[in-house]
Amino acid sequence: MLRVGALVSGGGTNLQAIMDAIDRDNIDAEVVCVVSSKDGAYALERAKARNIETAVMRKKDYPTSKDYDLALADYFKRRNVDLIVYAGFMLILGEAFVNQFENRMINIHPSLIPSFCGKGFYGLHVHEAVLKAGVKVTGATVHFVTAECDAGPIILQKAVDVLDDDTPETLQKRVMEQAEWVIYPEAVKLFAENKLEIVDGIVKRR
Numbered sequence: 514m515l516r517v518g519a520l521v522s523g524g525g526t527n528l529q530a531i532m533d534a535i536d537r538d539n540i541d542a543e544v545v546c547v548v549s550s551k552d553g554a555y556a557l558e559r560a561k562a563r564n565i566e567t568a569v570m571r572k573k574d575y576p577t578s579k580d581y582d583l584a585l586a587d588y589f590k591r592r593n594v595d596l597i598v599y600a601g602f603m604l605i606l607g608e609a610f611v612n613q614f615e616n617r618m619i620n621i622h623p624s625l626i627p628s629f630c631g632k633g634f635y636g637l638h639v640h641e642a643v644l645k646a647g648v649k650v651t652g653a654t655v656h657f658v659t660a661e662c663d664a665g666p667i668i669l670q671k672a673v674d675v676l677d678d679d680t681p682e683t684l685q686k687r688v689m690e691q692a693e694w695v696i697y698p699e700a701v702k703l704f705a706e707n708k709l710e711i712v713d714g715i716v717k718r719r
């Protein structure tokens with residue numbers, strides 16, 4: 514059984530999609546703990562509704578970024594987590610964290626990486642930039658997390674059409690429904706089944 518820990522900051526719809534898929538598709542995994550960077554994140558309620566352990570760890574309560582990274586790493590290590598899913602987590606963690614879970618952290622980004630990603634591309638900003646550029650296709654990407662923002666090996670991508678009358682809000686909703694909530698659980702399943710292998714920075718299916 515794969516022990517999954519989640520990092521959240523907001524609504525947690527991706528966390529919900531993962532928890533639902535674990536039950537529905539009999540994925541050999543269990544979300545064992547959910548850590549939020551913010552008080553009051555609705556994702557925490559979704560976890561509590563399933564009796565999953567939750568914690569709030571706010572960066573401002575730690576003297577340095579490194580202290581925060583180490584505290585988070587310690588939290589997940591104590592719970593023997595095998596995989597960490599970033600599910601709408603709004604902070605970028607440094608090497609003190611990511612080096613301890615190499616190839617065991619995954620993230621979802623609401624665009625087709627390497628477009629519209631990196632620092633500053635989060636939330637509605639991503640979809641605003643997509644509409645401004647006038648591209649006709651966008652989507653979502655699940656990737657392994659490395660110290661560089663949105664730059665780790667790509668696991669799955671799914672495309673979504675951009676429509677002429679889209680607003681950032683309508684596009685965000687469609688990308689979530691058609692892509693994010695589909696490919697994030699799928700990536701967790703592939704990881705749980707040990708079907709992912711990274712060869713020279715590229716993800717291959719075993």
Ligand code: GRF
Binds near residue numbers: 527556622693
């Ligand atoms: C999603 O769009 C995700 O791609 C991005 O942040 C948003 C989180 O939404 N990383 P939720 O908290 O999963 O509902």
